[in-house]
Amino acid sequence: MSEKKPKELYKERFQRVLTTISIKEPDRVPIAPLSTFYASNQQGMSKKEAMYDPDKFAQATIKTFSPLNWDMVPPIAVMFNGTLYDILGVKYFKWPGAEEETQSLKDNMPYQYVEGEYMKANEYEKFFKDPTGFLLRKLLPRHYKNLVGFSEFPNLISLASGYMSQLGLPSYFALPQSKKMLQTIEQASQSFFSWIQTQLNYSRDMKKMGYPIQFLNITQAPYDVVSEFFRGMKGTMLDMYRKPEELKALLELLVESSIASVANLAKMFKENNIIFIPLHRGAESFMSFEQFEEFYWPTLTKIMEGLIKNNLIPMPFFEGKYTDRFPYLTEFAKKHKGRLVYWFDQSDIIKGKEDFGDYACIKGNVPGSLLVTGTPQQVEDYVKQSIEGCMEGGGYIVDGGVSGIPDESKPENVKAMTDATFKYGIYRK
Amino acid sequence: MSNFIDEIVELNENKVIEMLKFKLDNNEDPLAIMEEIKEAMKGIGERFEKKEYFLPDLIMSGEILRQLFEMLSPKLKETGASEKKKGKVLLGTVAGDIHDIGKDVVKFMLDANGFDVLDLGVDVSADKFVDSMKDYKPQVLALSGFLTLAFDSMKEIIQKIKDAGLRKSIKIMIGGGTVDERIVEYVGADAYGESAVDAVNLVKEWV
Incomplete structure (x- = not known):
């Protein structure tokens, strides 16, 4: 393998993954794990440093993963940028080193989502009446402390008021809080641009070594968006009882915009069309079968269908347990054979192979507990068993369960997972 | 009139609040009402155990119980009773x-x-x-x-x-x-x- 040029390796690795996604046998089962703070932990960086020094984090990632010969390496975009978050005054996350005391965690704690009711139960009507206006004037300032200036943003219909229309925007932008907001946006764009530059450099450096990035684009299930960024978990669940029709209408409304924004970004990242969809609140422990069928699955499948129509490959990550929901997953996979990846955490992937293995590529699910506290032998045994249960006919990719490689994984276990793939995953020499 | 306990277990929010108002207006013993609510909580717990109820149902029941306790607690305080916990x-x-x-x-x-x-x-x-x-x-x-x-x-x-x-x-x-x-x-x-x-x-x- 070492004689091959990086360019060939890149093509070969990418093709190996694409072949297995299309439910055909490549030469070997691919391995393509995700990770968040594992690389920075390994290189002795604090989590704060990882979030505030993207270039150093990129280097740490390259140093940690490039020796492993994986078929795809993790994107570094899952490491959110502390500087950008400070500039915007993000309220829905807490992270290490945040300037704002209310958002700040200790230097070695990972960023974590903060539960919040960002839209009240009685605001559905206002939202539906003018979604853009509501997002701009209500939701943005509630999500981002430093964008509070948007709360006074003039109604754009004022542009149609003859002589007076010329005054609406200038008078708004003369307000002190509007100026602050413009400043925030200017700084945020600069910070974003430098962050994107780091991403591009990372992709280029990895490509030079023959490594494709696992995915460059991400979206969410509408239910999770509403639960995390609109109504909060509790609010959304109460709406399932008190305002089911409004809730469903909001979920539906998010479908087209989600597809459009992903498809738009995908034009920028033509090289890789895998779309990561981390699922949070549709798992067995979060809702019943009936609730899943009524509130979670319909709009998620619409998004996945929309992506497939745009020649993109949806890769939902089923965090938690979804084994009970396999009939839904099977039904969807049958309609889209070879066009998607189901990535699992604690679900039974061997059963998954039986149920929908002929249609959907399975990814996962070496348990986090094993990678953090187990022995290399235990990891090898687990990977062997997964490969033997899932490799037949193609359609299996090795990765960890919860979000790939947990931050505290033992390096010898990560190596054992990798070695086991090369040892047991061979279809043909 | 349908059973107060069943209506709580079924999470019929408006109905149970109406029923509790009626009970309080008719000076029913608050301790007896409290016993009924506890019985209902047990019922909700059982449904959760049987996987008939999930998180949204627990959240909804929590919301209903909160309202019931708010209505009941002034009357309960008058009785001065306190309950013994199991551990x-x-x-x-x-x-x-x-x-x-x-x-x-x-x-x-x-x-x-x-x-x-x-x-x-x-x-x-x-x-x-x-x-x-x-x-x-x-x-x-x-x-x-x-x-x-x-x-x-x-x-x-x-x-x-x-x-x-x-x-x-x-x-x-x-x-x-x-x-x-x-x-x-x-x-x-x-x-x-x-x-x-x-x-x-x-x-x-x-x-």
Whole structure:
């Protein structure tokens, strides 16, 4: 393998993954794990440093993963940028080193989502009446402390008021809080641009070594968006009882915009069309079968269908347990054979192979507990068993369960997972 | 008139509030009403155990019960009665982790089953757990964690409990997101619970 040029390796690795996604046998089962703070932990960086020094984090990632010969390496975009978050005054996350005391965690704690009711139960009507206006004037300032200036943003219909229309925007932008907001946006764009530059450099450096990035684009299930960024978990669940029709209408409304924004970004990242969809609140422990069928699955499948129509490959990550929901997953996979990846955490992937293995590529699910506290032998045994249960006919990719490689994984276990793939995953020499 | 207990278990919010108003207007014994509500809580817990109810249903029932208690508590205070709990559980999400969904469900289910629960919140340090154990004297300690970093936090907490000479006096259960059976030995706990139902069963077994 070492004689091959990086360019060939890149093509070969990418093709190996694409072949297995299309439910055909490549030469070997691919391995393509995700990770968040594992690389920075390994290189002795604090989590704060990882979030505030993207270039150093990129280097740490390259140093940690490039020796492993994986078929795809993790994107570094899952490491959110502390500087950008400070500039915007993000309220829905807490992270290490945040300037704002209310958002700040200790230097070695990972960023974590903060539960919040960002839209009240009685605001559905206002939202539906003018979604853009509501997002701009209500939701943005509630999500981002430093964008509070948007709360006074003039109604754009004022542009149609003859002589007076010329005054609406200038008078708004003369307000002190509007100026602050413009400043925030200017700084945020600069910070974003430098962050994107780091991403591009990372992709280029990895490509030079023959490594494709696992995915460059991400979206969410509408239910999770509403639960995390609109109504909060509790609010959304109460709406399932008190305002089911409004809730469903909001979920539906998010479908087209989600597809459009992903498809738009995908034009920028033509090289890789895998779309990561981390699922949070549709798992067995979060809702019943009936609730899943009524509130979670319909709009998620619409998004996945929309992506497939745009020649993109949806890769939902089923965090938690979804084994009970396999009939839904099977039904969807049958309609889209070879066009998607189901990535699992604690679900039974061997059963998954039986149920929908002929249609959907399975990814996962070496348990986090094993990678953090187990022995290399235990990891090898687990990977062997997964490969033997899932490799037949193609359609299996090795990765960890919860979000790939947990931050505290033992390096010898990560190596054992990798070695086991090369040892047991061979279809043909 | 349909049964008050059944209507609560069925989570018919408007109906139960109306029924409670009627009961209070007719000067029904608040203690008897409280007994009915407790019976209903048991019923909700049972549905959760049977996997007929899930998180949204628990949240909704919590919302209904909150309103019922608000209406009832002034009358209950007049009676001066207090109820006897079955046992004490100390609960919290461990240091480094601020997730609370799983922890809150466990608290709800333990409450519903008549246990006294002290919830220390999230990102709770080993020292805080040890201090609270001394003050509160629980029979069971329930450690929750969603992130993989929780494994080491749990380990440290249990080590500090041992160092303080308190380990023998307490049963320790762990649960949450990435925690599983493998972690019990690693951290030195007594048991792992996959769900809030497991948590209740463990406490029942131990207390």
